[in-house]
Amino acid sequence: MKKAILIIQCPDQKGIVAAVSQFLFKYDGNILEVDQHVDEEMGMFFMRAAWEFESLSLPKDEIASRFEEEVGASFGMSFKLHFNFPKPRMALFVSKLSHCLFDILARHHAGQLDMDIPLVISNHPDLKQVVESFGIPYVHLPVTKENKAEVEACQLELLEENKIDFIVLARYMQILSSKLIEQFPNRIINIHHSFLPAFVGAKPYHAAYERGVKIIGATAHYVTEELDAGPIIEQDVARVRHHNTVPELVQIGQDVEKVVLSKAIKYHLDRKVLVVNNKTVIFY
Amino acid sequence: MKKAILIIQCPDQKGIVAAVSQFLFKYDGNILEVDQHVDEEMGMFFMRAAWEFESLSLPKDEIASRFEEEVGASFGMSFKLHFNFPKPRMALFVSKLSHCLFDILARHHAGQLDMDIPLVISNHPDLKQVVESFGIPYVHLPVTKENKAEVEACQLELLEENKIDFIVLARYMQILSSKLIEQFPNRIINIHHSFLPAFVGAKPYHAAYERGVKIIGATAHYVTEELDAGPIIEQDVARVRHHNTVPELVQIGQDVEKVVLSKAIKYHLDRKVLVVNNKTVIFY
Amino acid sequence: MKKAILIIQCPDQKGIVAAVSQFLFKYDGNILEVDQHVDEEMGMFFMRAAWEFESLSLPKDEIASRFEEEVGASFGMSFKLHFNFPKPRMALFVSKLSHCLFDILARHHAGQLDMDIPLVISNHPDLKQVVESFGIPYVHLPVTKENKAEVEACQLELLEENKIDFIVLARYMQILSSKLIEQFPNRIINIHHSFLPAFVGAKPYHAAYERGVKIIGATAHYVTEELDAGPIIEQDVARVRHHNTVPELVQIGQDVEKVVLSKAIKYHLDRKVLVVNNKTVIFY
Amino acid sequence: MKKAILIIQCPDQKGIVAAVSQFLFKYDGNILEVDQHVDEEMGMFFMRAAWEFESLSLPKDEIASRFEEEVGASFGMSFKLHFNFPKPRMALFVSKLSHCLFDILARHHAGQLDMDIPLVISNHPDLKQVVESFGIPYVHLPVTKENKAEVEACQLELLEENKIDFIVLARYMQILSSKLIEQFPNRIINIHHSFLPAFVGAKPYHAAYERGVKIIGATAHYVTEELDAGPIIEQDVARVRHHNTVPELVQIGQDVEKVVLSKAIKYHLDRKVLVVNNKTVIFY
Structure with a gap:
């Protein structure tokens, strides 16, 4: 279903929920999900509202300006309007470890992740065959101390060419440059083990x-x-015992890593994550 | 803080959130919490809204009728209005096992459960001393096959005399009569192990x-x-192993029981539970 | 590393651990893992001992008879001797759902599961491409009410031809015949959702x-x-909420299914599972 | 049941399990529990064996010397022999928070913790009444910057007078002096939140x-x-959400704290904890 999603933040005050829901009601919007949260320490109000795109009697490119005019301005709102179409485009960065990669590809194959994966970038050739068997291009860019800047320039070009919306580091093992990070603020997801x-x-x-x-x-x-x-999106844990060796910890941990990373991707895709003060609000 | 809590259910349609929030805004209500949920299968809308009681510019006994008139009637709403004052009065039924009893008394002592406990009723004398050391009356009513009806009549009288709002069976081990159950619909909480x-x-x-x-x-x-x-309010689990004996399962399980029961009491006290079709909606 | 694994059960009595460990010490066996368990209700003793195969100064085909003679007979032991070589051969039965299949193939690809997968059998063609991209033969045997017996005869033949040691039903969705079950006692693992x-x-x-x-x-x-x-090998759970629809439960549950199934396969491969009275002992 | 418990560590080599189990068999010891663990990185062997005290045909005060002579010496073992009688004596240190205190007292009252609690020491008077209602002496020793040394001297005296075996800090909130810590090596358990x-x-x-x-x-x-x-004995976790305030985190966390602390006390009482290199082996 085509959806529009509005993420709002503003100083807390009376009447915000009324005003936003009144706006959507006025233009016949069929609300699908609403969640709001007040951070009392900051005195801030946060809200996420999603509606059936087709139901709203406003042209796509007028929604934001009308909302600003009729609601946003008077509450001092900062807001973002998203649509779940066209599908977001994700670039995957991997190294040699396959567990997170496989998990993402398997979910994508099963139709659980509503996005396109135009390319996988890796500093190693190991996972090329796997990725290509899913019909996804695999770009092998070996990184050395010497060519790091050059490789990153190449990566940036590839990201631009492929109109990438967000990046997932599926155990990429390389530290990204400031330049790359700045170009994708809150749009690069990493899994830390x-x-x-x-x-x-x-x-x-x-x-x-x-x-x-x-x-x-x-x-x-x-x-x-x-x-x-950076802001934590999702975490999970598993119990271990004194007799577990490091390789056993690795294996137990990998099961946690892949589930946590896929959940974070899902939250990001559904526009359920709002970053405030280096923390995340995860809307329902 | 003095709170009012409104629990609503009605057929799903556009404009409900707008109408409810508009009503509260109109009378200056300072909204503290809102959560809503649509069950698409049933086509039903559920909502819980809590506001600062003192902020609303309506007399306590007029809120319900005004809301019905201005909002409820036009949406075919069924709703309940609650206040967190005076404190709810809970009766505890226990038998011989102390773990749930202690956990509830300890939380109550620490100020975590906003309620009064006018009495504990038991079919055994074992826990009398513990309960009385917390300054709570302990009524020992031994149950036998012969006197079951008589005991229950006595229990009902005690519940009425003490103006009990809800009952918690903290491992009471006796099956209640239909009569008692009918008098406290969705107001008797049991912990099943x-x-x-x-x-x-x-x-x-x-x-x-x-x-x-x-x-x-x-x-x-x-x-x-x-x-x-009956409708499930809360559940939790713990891992066991093949070498655990039944007494070990009992001990591991008791840690789960007491936490689950206390959470359920908390949800009930906060008016966060709505029963629909023998299932519960647990609002945030 | 080449390992030998001994699984023992016998009536509990003094001296069993001493006798078994004495036997292994006498023939220079380098013990890697030992775990024992006494079921006091049954009065039974269970033990698993694994040692470095190469360290034991006994020919492979004499170990069992020597152990029976020197230890087993006097304690009335029933025991099984296993080796982790040659690799166990697993047949995978699947239907249309891919999550468990992918998880197993990905782990196998990453070297986590020490076994061969000579074939995948399915009643649907959907997953053929995925399986074959891993270089594993995919046999499509559509099942109808009419041909069920015939298909199963064919399956049995394939299992025999491929010298299959155990079967994993990765959401196969078909009920197996008694004949097939009898041929693989405690060697067919199913994941129930x-x-x-x-x-x-x-x-x-x-x-x-x-x-x-x-x-x-x-x-x-x-x-x-x-x-x-049948005997439970492994279980796990995930928390859900009232607003989760059935499709959401399915998706949350699939993450649990795949991890649970892979753990069970691992226990089975490591010869850590002993079935007693329709329950499992899972050795460390 | 009266038990003897032997905790062993020595360089790993063949024949240790055989020798220990042979020793117990020779003197008719009825083994109740055995668990061993090899740390391959350190090349060390660890073992815990418990037997029915009455079954062993050796006087209590000869067991250790005989074991040293017949087994320990030849393997270079370092070992400790414990008995579960007389009951260990625990001192509880508390401050103002009652959740861990109540949980321990409730378990002790229910017979789950096989120990004596001769006294509770606190720097605040708040929990006096609760503790005394369980028939346990409560010593109030207010701590200030000025009197810290004096108070600790007094504490040490009380610990000695009461023949305390181990100390539990149930959210005591004060940092102990080196002197106190040195006197109770691996015998002071703290819960960190x-x-x-x-x-x-x-x-x-x-x-x-x-x-x-x-x-x-x-x-x-x-x-x-x-x-x-210090060496970690037990840990557990609970999930929280962005809308949880600090007081809510405290309340959620306290449920975890009390269960974790009680588990650690249980492991300690059962002599299931061995400290090696600032880590714990937790035997089964």
Whole structure:
């Protein structure tokens, strides 16, 4: 179904829900989902409303201006209007590990993720055959210390050519440049293989083993300048025991990673994520 | 804070959210929480709205009639208006097992449960001392096959005298009569020591042991005529292993039971539970 | 590493651990894993011991007879000796749903499952391309009421030809004949899409929706004559909410199904499962 | 039942299980539980064996020396012999928060924790009445910057007088002196209200709120010199959402804290915890 989705934030005050729902009612919008949240500490109001696109008696390109005029302006709203068509275009960055890649491709194949995957970019050739068997182009761009800047320029070009909307790092293992991050603010999703903020950085399973934790986890977050410190979208955990070796932690953890990453992609696709102060509101 | 809470159900149609929020805005109501849910299969709309009682510029006893007149009637709404004052009065029914009782008393003592507990009724004397050390009267009414009707008459009298709003069966182990159940529709909460609908009836831990399940659970539900078949309010589970004996299952399960029951009481107190077709909507 | 694995059961008595470990010590066996369990109700002792195959100073085909003579006979032991070589050969039965299939193929591809998959059998053609892209033969055998017996004869022949050790029903959706089940006792693993024994039979997600449970689950079990009543190998659950539709329950549940099934396959491959009285002992 | 428990560690080599089980068999010991674990990285073998005390045909005070002579010496073993009688004596340190205290007292009252609680020590008077209603002495020792050393001397005296075996800090909120910690190595259990190593130090719920994590947790650990860095005994987690305020996180977390702490006490009482390299082996 064609949907329009409105994400709103503004200082909290009386009458916001009334005004927004009145606007949609006035133009015959058939509301599908509404969720709102007040952060009392910040005194801010957040809202997500989705409606059947076809039901609204306003041309697509007039909705935003009318809403601003009739509702937004008087409440000092900052809002974004999204549509679930055309489908979002995702680029996948991978390295050698296949578990997250397979999980995403399998879900996409089963019709669970409403998006296009125009390309997969990798610094290794290992997963080429798998990706291509799904009919998706695989671009192998080996990264070395020397050619990092060059490779990234090439990546940026590919992203632009392919009109990429957002990027998923499915265990890509390389740190992105500021330039790339700036071009995709809150539009690069990374899966970190620990329960952040525990075990930031490289080799978190080794660190978890060293510390002797009884539970390990995984965290999907938007990528920001500071490593592993971006807004958390989703997390989950699994229980481990003292006799588990590092390779066993890795295997247990990978089951968590892939489910967490796919959930984060789903939230992002459904426009259910709002970033405020380096934290996420996940609407229902 | 003094709150008013409105629970609404009606056939789904456009404009409901707008009308309700408009009503509250008109009378200066400061909305604290709103959650709505559409059951597409039934074509029904459900909503819960809570506001700061003092902010609404309507006398307490006029709110319902005004709402019916201005909003409810035109949408064919069925609604209930609740206030979180005076505090709800809960009667606890217990038997010999103390884990749920202690958990409820400890939370009440810590100020987590906004209610009064005018009395505890039990068919055994064992927990008398514990209950009285919390300053709560303990009524010991031994139940036998012969005196069951008589005891229940006595219980009903006590419930009336103490103006009881709802009953919690904290592992009471006795089946209530239809008469008692009818007097407290969706106002008697029971904790069943299995993950319903698995292991209905007596000795669920023994049944779980026999079947060799890898996970056990507990279920809080409203009591209805049919045993263990009432609307489920909350459930949770815990992992067990083949070497766990029945007494170990009991101990592992009790930790789940007490948390599940206390959550259900909290939802009930906060007026977050709506029963529809023997199922519950749990509002946020 | 080449391993030998011994699974023992016998009436409980003093000295069993001493005798078994003494036997392995005598022949220089390098023990890798030992786990034992006493079921006090049955008065039975269960043990699993794995050792480095190469370390034991006994020819492969003499181990069992020597152990019987020197240890087993005097304790009235019933035991089985397994080796992790050659690799076990698994046949996959699938229908139209791809989530479990993909998960198994992806893990196999990543080297996590130490087995061969000589063939996939399906009553539908849908997943042919996926399976073949992994280089595995896909046999399409459409099942109708009329040809059921014939198809099963054909399946049995294929299983024999391919020297299949065990079968995994990855959401196969067809009930197997007694004949097939008898030929693979405790060697057919099925994934049932509910937390058994709740919601036995067809359409468990619909039944879960109807009952209004707050948690759904999945169960991997060995197939026996009685439907969904075989020994449970592994289970897990996921939390759901009242607003989840049946299709949403399906999607949430599929994530649980695939992880549970893959864990059960892993336990089976590692010879960690012992079936006693229609229940499983899962050794460490 | 009277039990003896042997905890062993030594360099890994062939024949250890055989030798230990042979020793117990020789003296008629009826083995109740055995668990062993090899840490391949360290090349170390760990074992826990429990037997019915009465069954062993050796005087209580000769067991250790005989075992050393007949088994321990030749394998270079370091071992400890424990008995579950007389009951261990635990001192509880509390502050103002009652949830962990109540949970422990309730379990003790229900006979789940096989120990004596000779006294509760607190820096606040708040929980005096609760504790005394369980018939346990409550010592109120207010701590200020000025009297800290004096109070601790007093505490040490009380611990000695009462022959305390181990201490549980049930949200005590004060940092213990090195002197106290040294006197109770791996015998002081603390509950930290975060999923360590995330959110070390004060106010972890505030820190979790700030970071926007989707899951919070609790950690029971032995107290060492370094704050919140001691060996982890048990951990668990609970899911939270963006709309949860800090007080809500506190309430959700307290349910986790109390269960985790009680599990850790149970493991400690059952002599199932072995500390190696600042990590714990938790035997079955």
